[in-house]
Amino acid sequence: MGRSVLVLNSGSSSLKYALYNLEKSAKCLFRGVVEGIGASKSLIAHKNAQDARDVKLQGINVTNHRIGLNKVWELLHLDKDLSSSICAVGHRVAHGGETLTKPALITDTVKKAIEKAVLLAPLHNPPNLEGIKAAEELFHCPQVAVFDTAFHSTLPPYAYMYALPLSLYMELGLRRYGFHGTSYQCVLDQAANLLLKPKNNLNVIICHLGAGASMAAIRQGNCIDTTMGVTPLEGLVMATRSGDVDSGVMQILASEKGLSMQEINTLLNKESGLYGICGDKDMRVVLEAAQAGSEKHKLALDVFVHRIKKYLGAYLVHLEGKVDALVFTAGIGERSPPIRSMICHGLNAFGISLDHKKNYQDTNEKREIQSSTSKVKILVVPTDEELCIAQQTLELLSTIEPKSV
Incomplete structure (x- = not known):
């Protein structure tokens, strides 16, 4: 259990999560969702993927992502072996702009770049950042950002440029970025194996x-x-x-x-x-x-x-x-x-x-x-x-801190 990666996807009012053990194979241990963050009544649906046991917490008060993630922490630690198994947290981040085009170890510089891209993804990047900050407080291990736009960074200029004044691209970064990139990467890998x-x-x-x-x-x-x-x-x-x-x-x-x-x-x-x-x-x-x-x-x-x-x-x-x-x-x-x-x-x-x-x-x-x-x-x-994010997270860590994973 020493190579488990927790994957987080923080939305404006939700927090999806999945825990994978990548020691020998890609095995999902737990997955779930916190819904209604900031509402008067919230719901947490937590599933043990190994034996299909479900835990549902209804009517609880989850006012922010920090409290929601703390509830997830408590649910995960019902299994005491998990307390030392999480070696990293992988975060789905919607928009990386033009600079963040591959998975990145989260630092203050990376967080500033994610914040800069809020202009391009005002509904997604702010809660992504909230999830990162909450996880940094709870999980004292490397945090990695995997960007939904990264897969499309190979677009040629004639495909990503809009026919707007060039100054708007230069000043505001207005261009086609594309999304669902993590899914595309996952599916492309599987298609190659199948073919x-x-x-x-x-x-x-x-x-x-x-x-x-x-x-x-x-x-x-x-x-x-x-x-x-x-x-x-x-x-x-x-x-x-x-x-x-x-x-x-x-x-x-x-x-x-x-x-x-x-x-x-x-x-x-x-x-x-x-x-x-x-x-x-x-x-x-x-x-x-x-x-x-x-x-x-x-x-x-x-x-x-x-x-x-x-x-x-x-x-x-x-x-x-x-x-x-x-x-x-x-x-x-x-x-x-x-x-x-x-x-x-x-x-x-x-x-x-x-x-x-x-x-x-x-x-x-x-x-x-x-x-x-x-x-x-x-x-x-x-x-x-989620699995693709976990794998990319571990792959990145193996290149920069091989002894830690």
Whole structure:
């Protein structure tokens, strides 16, 4: 148990965590979430991943991340062996800006850089910092930041630049950064193993489809384009986010509806997407309602799939038709055969052909689901961002403090 890494993902009102023992294999020991931080009543759901024992604490008062993490500390230490097993804490940090492009040992300088990137991720980086500060007080071991934007640092300038005045990029760093990077790294590694091909020789298009959704085009193991931008709002239609929208809409909403910029931001991020079109944000509910004849739910599905296929076409061009695999991951990508079928429908001319039986196979294992005639592999690859953060944390420590781990 001497090589356990605690992974923390601090949101504005939540704290997700997972503890991995990486001594001999990637084994999850515990995982859980603290919800309702700052609310009058909070909830902690703590699960022993080894024997599926659950602990739920409801109605407790967790006013900040420090108190929430202290509760997690107490739950973890119900197993006394854990008191000396945690060798490091790995933190998911949403935005690293242009300077933090790989996992970093957290220092005052790194914390200042994360704080500087708050301008680019005002909803995510502040609670990420809160989680870091709380963990530093409780866990006297190395702390490592793993950045959601890092994977996309290989984007060429023509892919990440917006056609805005160059001064805005120079002064404010306004450019495409991309997100879900830790997930992409995890999925790319697994895809390479599944295809028995070195990662740096791999050309793939990955569809990370969940409540938050994005896509990435990867050439020879490096990301060359992605759908999310300076924030996670750009790109695909999501559960409650609009994705791509004409910026002129903001002026119309301000002048005709009298909405403030904060209200517009809330509308685009929390009241749009699938929810905005049909009133539901759970893809399972949307599919069921569409199949039952609801026109607005069918419309939401069509818009969702259309946007994905639009980017898929662009990425096929970016990769010059040399694609080893189309990869589906995250909640919808992994568990929704109908969505995968809708996306792949009509793509035979591009060498993409789905096997219906394989697509509907009831399993959580990574697998191939293309037909025997498909020129492009179609993969379903489960993502485990927490495990990837734990592994990157330990890998970094092994290079800078080999004796300590």
